[in-house]
Amino acid sequence: MNADEVSLIEEAKKGSRAAFNKLFSNEQKSVINLMFQLTGDIASAEDLTQEAMIMAYKKIMGFRLESSFRTWLSKIAINLFRIHYREKRKHETLCLEKVRIPSTDDRPERIIIKRELQWCILHNLQYHLSEKYRLALVLRDLHNLSYKEISQIGDWNLVQTKSYIHRARKKFKEQFINGKCKAFADDYACVCEGILDL
């Protein structure tokens, strides 16, 4: 945590809304993406992000700076996600329309394959990984958090954290490579630069 962030947190704890807004705006995009990756739904991601902001504002006095603001805020958002979604969704409820894919502004000829690949990624995250594996995978590979940060957010010890990341990656790989999504991935898998240049 850098000195600026500590200073903003201290100001926010004293009641400065401007300081809180600054802290939140720095992390807002990260949180909404995290919620989208966990829920697969933009509207839910917006709602949860907004709820997390309100909750964080109410609880900022109790923030003890034992982690970064991003870790603390992410944990609040994930706890809200868990409350709202714990009992939700089984694979048989799936239909293509339920997974909303972000709009794309790429060249038209690549949009269809790209959208299918995006759908596959979301589908595998939402329907083929348990909640804890999904969380571990998203935090590690989409948010690039350290093992320590992930263990703080997930309330796991380091051994559990590493184990969940490993199992989640393995499960995601098996599902992706063995499932129908492989065909979409193969279109981009032959050239490393091609993979990243979707």
Added chain:
Amino acid sequence: MNCRKAKAFFSKLYDLDLNPETQEAVKEHIVTCPECTSQYKDFEKAIIILKLLKKVDLPAHMANDRSPSSEKKP
């Protein structure tokens, strides 16, 4: 090192979270075992594919109004 042990280390190898001796042993096995070579490639490929998930932009109404006291949208 055998295939089973090597596969158990795939994730730590990817994260460079192994001590140098183990890392060397795992790598040595992977490069000399066709099955593990193929499986580790798929493992890496799956993570690269995952990272292709498009990031969403902040909706305009959220970007413009960050006040915690603002009412939640219906």
